[in-house]
Amino acid sequence: MIEDAKVNSQKLLIVGCGDLGRRLAERMAPLGYRVTGLRRQPPADTGSLHYQAVDTADAAAFERVLAEDFDVIVVTMTPSERGDEGYRRAYVQTCEHLMAGLNATGASPRLILYVSSTGVYGQSDGEWVDEYSPTQPNRASGERLLEAEQIIARSGFEHCVVRFSGIYGPGRDRMQTLVRQGRATLSGRYTNRIHADDCAGVMAHLIERHRQGRPIESLYLASDDEPAPMAEVVNWLAMQMKVDQARFAPDDGGLGKRCDNRRLRASGYEFRYPSYREGYEALLR
Template sequence: MSAPSVLIVGCGDVGGRLARQLLAGGWSVSGLRRTASAVPAGVTAIAADLERREIPADWPTIGPDYLVFCVAASQHDEPGYRSAYVEGLRNVLGWLAERGQRPRRLLFVSSSSVFAQKNGEWIDETAETAPQEYSGRVMLEAERLALESGIPASVVRLTGIYGPGREWLLSQVRQGYRVTEEPPLYGNRIHAEDAAGLLAFLLRADHDGRALDDCYIGVDDAPAPLAEVVGWLREYMGVTEWSEQQRVRRTGSKRCSNARARALGWAPTYPSYREGYAAILEGQKP
């Protein structure tokens, strides 16, 4: 039996990690991004601009078994989000149709921005989605496009991705970042390696014939108040100075559950911010 094949559209940080994990398992991996030379070693590169409707010259003649749409908007406003997530996905679906290709499953990587809850409540995949910001509204539109594409599809709503190269909070804590403790501002996180690992797990599960749901939340085991995370990081890094003002980066507060993914058999390598940030900081030591 030949190895399963996957096309990762948006083979950047999380997509690149996914590619390396699947390559290690013997999968055949193609990666699409603007700069084809930036895909990981061992990945068949496809250079393409998702904003262009013309099918890329490097598009494979044989369709992939699986398609993962894992892009990041380069322009952080509503037109930029719509171009990346809605029109970008629409173009990819068009390229598949033009070649008469139909993957076994599409994984669309979305975001917890589709949830608007802000009172610290626990939510799962069945929670109401009524986003107030453009990012969540556009993501919901793109999710519907994926789920109504005619290809079996699952949406994966990732939360608060962090990891090497995604260190905003670490830099803020080093500068004395001070946040309000009451009411607690709950945040949700997943290490970039675990985000890729969840995607790889779902692909392998589908390939093994297991039934997948149409939506999963990608989050670690321990949503936590931002003040708690900042306090732990300060102690771990030995930061003693405080900034003069309290700051809050965002207003949402909710606790996302990973129970559905765990019920399928997935578990994060970094179950909380403690293990994840400790790994990053240990990796930075000379």
């Protein structure tokens, strides 16, 4: 395995390298990838990840990094501010500067993987959505993510867009906090989730599948196996946390949507946490 990793050594750039980027680096470094993470204010390097302090809004600085000619580029941006302009800078401008930098330097990554969101869908009547479903975002963030996806899709580079549903995991404990404080609501609205470890697992799976010469699609919807009504999740968490369920108020929040992950499953990915129960059990332990 070690010898194979040396032979297959590749350079991986993670643009906007936050929590998901760190988790991905931890998976890829043992496979022989040399991983560089870009952040405006990076923390100290780790054994699996070397950071560079770069703001993607600085096109010249971004271009200098891209001149290093990476084999794989993963874009996983978090806006520095809410609102349409913040979303435009994080999602759209980053992709515009990425393409301009690649074209200016002549760099040619074998794969660009763009992290998007199921927020690009606007369905709200309990429908199932998949990669073929129409995208009609009802929020500015979804509109800008969709615009960024289109820049990637039109780039001419080999690419893959992954639309993650609601990400939870260590440090992403809003739902547990709401239940603990008695502020969660019993809504029939479907919720779709994916654990942060599975986010990293999905990206690593697709990157390696592509390196091995096996086909991947240009678009995947990544969510666990079990969309569930919010009321079900809240009641289950309350029982695990020994919180009085009578504290929660009913809420008519619509039906939402249900995310279909069959294309991702068909690619061979196996979820570490196939439903909210396994994922939250691990967190509560």
